[in-house]
Amino acid sequence: MNWIEICVHTSQEATEAVSYILQDLGGDGVSIEDPEVLHREWDNWYGEIIELSPDDYPQEGVRVKAYLSSLACPDADAFVAQVKQRLEDLRSAGFDVGPAAVTTQEVNESAWADEWKKYYKPIRVTDRIVIKPHWETHEPASADERVIELDPGMAFGTGTHPTTVLSIRLLEKYLQPQQRVIDVGCGSGVLSIVAGKLGAGPVLALDLDPVAVEKAQENIAINGLSAQVTAKEGDLLKGVADTAEVVVANILAEIILKFVHDLPRVLVPGGVFIASGIIEEKRELVEEALTMMGLEVMETIHQDGWVAIAAKKW
Structure with a gap:
């Protein structure tokens, strides 16, 4: 029309x-x-x-x-x-x-x-990670650089929000090659793709919204990771039988509190949970809930009033 x-x-x-x-x-x-x-x-x-x-x-x-x-x-x-x-x-x-x-x-x-696409340009999120709209061009600055190609669509972010940046920083620090990853509330799939580009083993991307799952699948394919990263519908960690060395969730604190009880079941010993999307005022609530589940808070990082937490299961 x-x-x-x-x-x-x-x-x-x-x-x-x-x-x-x-x-x-x-x-x-x-x-x-x-x-x-x-x-x-x-x-x-x-x-x-x-x-x-x-x-x-x-x-x-x-x-x-x-x-x-x-x-x-x-x-x-x-x-x-x-x-x-x-x-x-x-x-x-x-x-x-x-x-x-x-x-x-x-x-x-x-x-x-x-029309909105003209406002989005490649952006360096960390020293190693660049997020590039797939319709733009970008020349990597080094062989170690990981370029994430993203078509967010009009309904999803481009991966440059502070909560996403914080998640990526913690993924870079704690994720080891070949480790399994579960991305809870994957949205456009950016964190799952970052994990795949950093050398993760099988990555499971979950979202309750079928539109998000479809968009994540498209972005995973754009990045050539379809054999490594699987996106499917899921209600947080309900019914998830997989276990992982890393679970990441960039969603609101109130939603994180709804599934912290599943983390000890899903994380293997020594596994790390990366939680973002938390405003400063909710940080203590999330930390207390993680501690109650037997996880140890190792680190919190901050940007523009947002907080990301890394917690370990011993």
């Missing part, structure tokens, strides 16, 4: 009013391109957009865009005329509506769905 994009170049003052007009006239969702974000200080940046290009924003003012399906809006010219009249009404009421320029273009749905 194709969509019609209605774009209004207006002032910052009129942004909210113009957004309301577009939605009131039937626009299905509104996006705002404000160059102010290019200069903003992100004090608590937990997203994964790596690059914002000035070319995507107006030099002055704001662009407000709304989208209508071509079926719902057979007469784009009539819609534009309505928008222009409402803008003139705003001007008459004393609003500074800026240029008030209205333009339209037809957007193909498949092209639109891929």
Whole structure:
């Protein structure tokens, strides 16, 4: 299906009013391109957009865009005329509506769905690990570098969130070649792929979401690890008969607490549990639960208010 994009170049003052007009006239969702974000200080940046290009924003003012399906809006010219009249009404009421320029273009749905990809670039997570969107190119800096190719899709992260970075740092430190790994809540499969690239033996990637499992399988194949890493649906560690030297989970503390009782069963003696996705305020809760299960907390590392824990079963 194709969509019609209605774009209004207006002032910052009129942004909210113009957004309301577009939605009131039937626009299905509104996006705002404000160059102010290019200069903003992100004090608590937990997203994964790596690059914002000035070319995507107006030099002055704001662009407000709304989208209508071509079926719902057979007469784009009539819609534009309505928008222009409402803008003139705003001007008459004393609003500074800026240029008030209205333009339209037809957007193909498949092209639109891929538009987000241009913001993601290769990024070095550790000295050895680089995460690269599979549509980008990257030349390894050394023979020891491990390049993780990822197509996260619009529903999953690109592997550069602090919780993922912390998990990768601990995997690098504790995972030994040929050790078995279980990745609980695998998402796009990035940690399972990292484990495979670091030389792990069989890796089992589990997620309750079938969409996540499908995406993980695609990423595992992209990295040539289908024979080494298996992704399948699973509810945490319920019913898992496999044992492993390393279990990793990058999920919320509340979810980790739901399956800590399974860790002594799944981890072999000397095995390590790597837990991430934990906010600082929940760290002690997780550490206490692990200790109660007979695991020894060996290390905690921190980044941007997030914590990752390495605990060992003796």
